Amino acid sequence: MGAMWVSRIELTDFRNYAEASVSLDPGLNLFLGLNAQGKTNLLESVYVASAGRSYRASSDADLVRWDRPFFRIVAKVERKPSPVRLEVGYSREGRRLIRLNGTEKIRGAELSSFLNVVMFTPDDLALVKGSPGDRRRFLDLEISQVSPAYRNWISVYGKTVTQRNALLKQVAGAPPVRATQLLEPWDDQLAAVGARVIARRAEVIAYLDELGREAHRRITGTPGVLAVRYVPSVQFEAPNVQSIARAFKARLAQNRQVELIRGVTMSGPHRDDVLFQLDGVNVATFGSQGQQRSTVLSVKLAEVEFIQAHTGDRPVLLLDDVLSELDERRRAHLLAEVVGQYQTLVTSVEPGCVGIMPARARVFTIDAGKIHTEEVAPGVVPPEGCAERHSEQARIQGPSALAGGDAGVE
Ligand SMILES: Nc1ncnc2c1ncn2[C@@H]1O[C@H](COP(=O)(O)OP(=O)(O)OP(=O)(O)O)[C@@H](O)[C@H]1O
Numbered sequence: 001m002g003a004m005w006v007s008r009i010e011l012t013d014f015r016n017y018a019e020a021s022v023s024l025d026p027g028l029n030l031f032l033g034l035n036a037q038g039k040t041n042l043l044e045s046v047y048v049a050s051a052g053r054s055y056r057a058s059s060d061a062d063l064v065r066w067d068r069p070f071f072r073i074v075a076k077v078e079r080k081p082s083p084v085r086l087e088v089g090y091s092r093e094g095r096r097l098i099r100l101n102g103t104e105k106i107r108g109a110e111l112s113s114f115l116n117v118v119m120f121t122p123d124d125l126a127l128v129k130g131s132p133g134d135r136r137r138f139l140d141l142e143i144s145q146v147s148p149a150y151r152n153w154i155s156v157y158g159k160t161v162t163q164r165n166a167l168l169k170q171v172a173g174a175p176p177v178r179a180t181q182l183l184e185p186w187d188d189q190l191a192a193v194g195a196r197v198i199a200r201r202a203e204v205i206a207y208l209d210e211l212g213r214e215a216h217r218r219i220t221g222t223p224g225v226l227a228v229r230y231v232p233s234v235q236f237e238a239p240n241v242q243s244i245a246r247a248f249k250a251r252l253a254q255n256r257q258v259e260l261i262r263g264v265t266m267s268g269p270h271r272d273d274v275l276f277q278l279d280g281v282n283v284a285t286f287g288s289q290g291q292q293r294s295t296v297l298s299v300k301l302a303e304v305e306f307i308q309a310h311t312g313d314r315p316v317l318l319l320d321d322v323l324s325e326l327d328e329r330r331r332a333h334l335l336a337e338v339v340g341q342y343q344t345l346v347t348s349v350e351p352g353c354v355g356i357m358p359a360r361a362r363v364f365t366i367d368a369g370k371i372h373t374e375e376v377a378p379g380v381v382p383p384e385g386c387a388e389r390h391s392e393q394a395r396i397q398g399p400s401a402l403a404g405g406d407a408g409v410e
């Protein structure tokens with residue numbers, strides 16, 4: 001297993017950072033700071049260096065510091081056979097520049113061959129509690145990290161649906177035979193690309209199901225059995241591309257009349273969902289808060305193992321504000337899984353979190369877009385401080401802080 005870690009991050013006009021740089025430890029790095037100082041923004045910059053785009057911004061322009069013309073992120077990554085320098089730049093006019101080792105231009109999708117990250121945020125709860133669209137986005141981001149081809153299929157599939165929908169509206173009044181004639185090439189393309197997407201999703205979900213079940217057993221220590229199930233919008237018998245494409249085409253033919261009336265493509269990967277069950281019961285509808293959090297954490301840990309298995313690298317873990325959300329047992333288990341295994345960047349508003357970090361953790365404070373290295377000796381603050389003081393803080397700040405902590409950003 002290759003050792004891959006970020007040794008340094010340099011930011012120019014990224015979010016609320018004018019100029020900032022930080023040298024990281026290959027193990028645990030803890031970033032402390034009050035709300036709205038730039039903790040999440042720093043983790044986001046590492047994510048962008050790995051994915052070429054943000055997981056939370058609706059447009060790249062949101063990432064550019066207000067009133068500035070462009071941003072630049074430089075990430076120095078230690079890896080075998082030699083370290084690399086990744087650079088992601090974006091100008092407000094929409095010019096994007098991604099470079100490897102200062103000179104070679106690469107595409108955003110290629111960054112993940114040099115750096116993989118897994119982000120943990122309180123927003124991950126949307127994986128269970130959110131819409132099917134949230135779950136599809138999770139799957140797509142995850143699979144794209146290990147498969148640039150999948151990233152491409154998703155994009156082609158999305159465009160095909162849009163164009164086919166436009167055509168459905170156009171031919172609605174045409175004689176049925178003519179409408180079918182015009183739609184058929186689009187059906188073929190939709191089924192061909194869609195079937196690849198479905199087959200890959202089925203494969204990955206089966207993997208998450210197995211690994212998620214094991215992770216869930218480790219972190220909860222309870223007998224409850226977690227299952228991750230694919231709920232595809234097109235039913236198929238065998239999970240191979242040909243048979244899925246056949247089933248998909250049959251479904252399109254079957255829905256022809258209704259689709260012409262509604263003017264939308266009613267089946268396909270854009271209507272898929274994923275179901276989480278504990279002992280056979282839907283976690284979204286019946287799970288307690290704690291069960292929902294354990295489910296999400298288990299699936300994220302499964303994602304870490306998935307990426308590791310498919311890339312041969314240990315991903316860098318970005319834990320944004322999640323420790324304080326977990327009870328002691330789950331926090332201890334999470335840290336135990338992470339320590340010594342992965343480079344990890346952890347943020348917290350709570351100085352008490354220093355106390356639960358292993359002695360070798362490097363501690364930083366972030367204050368209004370400035371990053372300072374701290375000389376704090378871990379262990380000086382009692383471990384309870386991490387969770388308890390945070391919940392007080394959350395109460396004082398009201399709903400926007402509870403909704404994910406980045407209110408006012410987008
Ligand atoms: N493009 C931008 N230009 C300048 N400032 C920005 C930009 N985008 C976001 N910000 C600001 O960055 C600040 C810090 O945001 P960030 O989400 O990193 O805070 P945080 O330290 O994670 O806080 P919390 O503890 O509440 O999660 C916010 O106040 C936001 O207004």
Ligand SMILES: [Mg+2]
Pocket residue numbers: 039040041320321405406
């Ligand atoms: Mg934050």
